[in-house]
Amino acid sequence: MAFLFGAVFTLILICLLFIIRLYVVVKTGSRYKPGARGPVSVLVVAGSGGHTTEMLRLMESLSAAYSPRHYVIADTDRMSEEKICTFESSKHADSQFSISRVPRSREVHQAWISSALSTLDALRASMPLVYRLRPDVKVSIVFVESVCRVESLSLSGTLLYPLADLFFVQWSSLRDKYPKSIFLGRLV
Structure with a gap:
């Protein structure tokens, strides 16, 4: 029982430190307006199924100044990849976009205990994206x-x-x- 308490405490501490670090990285981006110095990079985290459709509806209103677009989806989500590719090919003739995959943090109906481990795996895979796809605008x-x-x-x-x-x-x-x-x- 003490081992389980220690493991949960360590997991919570790691998650809090990650969130603090992520917040600092995100808030220290450059602070110019889109289009002021040319196109700007956008990071879009898309959920699966209908949530991707909702996100793409929001993306329709963005101007061409928001390019390239970097999409992040779950590694098990094939449908969202198809929707994004269809959206990009229909909206933009010379689309500049990328799709990155990360492990899904929690599957539907997954037990809370096991979702702690899968969340750690998702955080591990997300860290390089935070640094590599750092957006051009104040996030x-x-x-x-x-x-x-x-x-x-x-x-x-x-x-x-x-x-x-x-x-x-x-x-x-x-x-x-x-x-x-x-x-x-x-x-x-």
């Missing part, structure tokens, strides 16, 4: 909660709510529960 964490979330936040939303610079919800009932959130109606 803001913008989270758009899924339109499916009417009464409560998703797990991702719950974790990112305190960290996000902009946190959009698509239902007024969520705005009332989460005062930092922004409600503009349905976004996707």
Whole structure:
């Protein structure tokens, strides 16, 4: 039992240190506006299934100044890769984009205990991306909660709510529960 407590404590400590380091790296990016010095790089983390579709709908409104686009998807997510490639080929004639894969942090219905180990694996794979794909603009964490979330936040939303610079919800009932959130109606 003491070993399990020590392992969980170590895991939590590693995750906290990673989050602090990631926050420092992200917040120290350069601070110029898109297009001021030419095109700027964008990093898009896409969920699977319908979440990728929602993300691509948001991406449709970005101008050509946001290029190249770097997408990060789960290593088991083949459908998102197809959707991204289709989107890029239909929207941009000379698309500059890349797709990086990281291990999925947690599968649907995966036990919480085992998801701690898979999350560590995902963090290990994500660290090189943070440094290699460092964006050109001052990074803001913008989270758009899924339109499916009417009464409560998703797990991702719950974790990112305190960290996000902009946190959009698509239902007024969520705005009332989460005062930092922004409600503009349905976004996707």
